[in-house]
Amino acid sequence: MLRLIYTLLWLLILPVALLRLVWRSRKEPGYVQNIGERLGRYDDIPREGPWLWVHAVSVGETRAAQPLIDSLLAAYPGHRLLLTHMTPTGRQTGAQLYGGNPRIQQCYLPYDMPWLVRRFLAYFRPEAGLIMETEVWPNLVHVTRRAGVPLFLVNARLSPRSYRRTARFGSAAASLYNDFTMVLAQTAGDAERYRALGVRAVQVTGNLKFDMQAPEAGMARGQALRRAFGGRQVLAAASTREGEEPLILEAFSRWPGAQRPLLLLVPRHPQRFDEVAGMATRSGFSVQRRSALDLDGPEAEVSADILLGDSMGEMAMYYAASDIAYIGGSLIPLGGQNLIEACAIGTPVLMGLHTFNFAQATEDAIAAGACLRVANADELMRAAAEVLADRSRLAEMRANALTFAGLHRGATVRTLGALAPVLR
Incomplete structure (x- = not known):
């Protein structure tokens, strides 16, 4: 009954959902491309399989899926891989990672109505589906099980906050998750x-x-x-979210150290690049943009107070160029973004109080000496200034970050082991 009500609601909001795509395309044109796929139309896509299907909703999930996708392609050389998304940035990230690979096909997942999901499954006939992290759509899960397609929730996480919300649905929640062949969780918690x-x-x-x-x-x-920074120290503010940049810019204007570093400011969503650039300029800072910087030129130089990271697919570059990085979404109650990529490169991190999306990883990084917790933007700047002023402490945190990242590897092998009985 709940699923029927849910489906009826989808019917009512479908016109709104389509209009929202048009609205969002004002800042991100990709939202009005390939709309037919969101309605289960894939006639322009080759259907020859056999297919293994991985769903990665947006940028973070697409990047997280990369080691698994590489391993699946190696372990099952006779299969092709269907990579589905919900956002243009996720699709663009997949294209950057896998563009030109003839064994990988990308498309959007259809909206969560039973007949659209059935059309998707009938077209591609995947042998198994792997849903990344938290993307649980009731009709998708139910229809896929009824179609006899094994479906796994991979790299799954469920924060205490999400658990409390989900538990309100009682047996309906249990029924939904039990439609998965298996839930492969990130942590024991x-x-x-x-x-x-x-x-x-x-x-x-x-x-x-x-x-x-x-x-x-x-x-x-x-x-x-x-090298373009000319020897200046660099504080990155990476994957910042709406509402955080004003806090960061105001605190940065009151930098507590002797010499203010360059601020490498990287908003999470590309449609906000212009907005954040204007915000930084109005705050009195000089701003350069990564998109206007030719790193291949002989005289690439960043002399401004702030370099705006207005590019996609270059987070590794930004972290490698930074001395220390604040990871966005954690100064305000959004749950935080992924700190692991920075640690894997050896960049120490700073996180706010709101890290429920990466709770265990954050606590482990703090315990390992790779991460510092800060309560607000002023404390963020004080902590950054203290670490940047102490070369030996900075070097120690760098080493701790690399050690922390190395100790927790191996999830890909364990995931493949769990999938093997079904995918054989």
């Missing part, structure tokens, strides 16, 4: 919360993000960018 919901098939496999390898090209570009 995540697994415990899934079991408390009544989920039967749960296994702890670890966090795939620890298996992400820093691309050599990105590291080399990071050194080139570093």
Whole structure:
């Protein structure tokens, strides 16, 4: 009954959802491209399989899936891989990672109505589906199970906050998650919360993000960018979210140290690049943009107070060029973004109080000496100033970050092991 009500609501809001795509395309044109795919129309896409299907909703999930996708392609050479998304930035990230690979096909997942999901499954006939992290759509899960397609929730996480919300649905929540062949959880805490919901098939496999390898090209570009800074120290504010930049800019204007570093400001969403650039300029800072910087030129130089990271697919470069990085979404109650990529490159991190999306990883990084917790933007600047002023402490935190990232690798192997009985 709940699923029927949910489907009827989808019917009512479908025109609004389509209009929202048009509205969002004002800042991000990709939202009005390939709309037919969101309605289950894939006639322009080759359907020859056999297919393994991985769903990665947006940028973070697409990057996290990379080690798993690489391993699946190696382990199952007779299969092709269908990579689905919900956002243009996720699709663009997938294209940057896999563009030109003839065994990988990208498209959007259809909206969550039963007949659209059935059309998607009938067209591609995937042998198995892997849903990354938290993207649980009731009709998608139910229809896929009814179609006999094994479906796994991979790299799954369920914060205490999300658990409390989900538990309100009682047996309906348990029924939804039990339609998965298996839930492969990041941590023992995540697994415990899934079991408390009544989920039967749960296994702890670890966090795939620890298996992400820093691309050599990105590291080399990071050194080139570093040279353009002319020896200045660099504080990165990475994957910042709406509402955070004013706090960061105001606190940065009151930098507590003797010499203010360069601020490398990287908003999470590309449609906000112009907005954040204007915000920084109005705050009295000189601003340069990565998009206007030719790192291949002989005289690349960043002399401004702030370099705006207005590019996609270059986070490895930004982290490699930074001395220390604040990870966005954690000064305000949004749950924080991924700190693992920075640690894997050896960049110490600062996190706010709101890290429920990466709770275990954050606590482990703090315990390892790779991360410092700050309560607000002023404390963020004080902590950054103290670490940057102490060369030995900075070097120690760098080493701790690399050690922390290395100790937690292995989720890809464990995930493949859990999938093997079904995918054989």
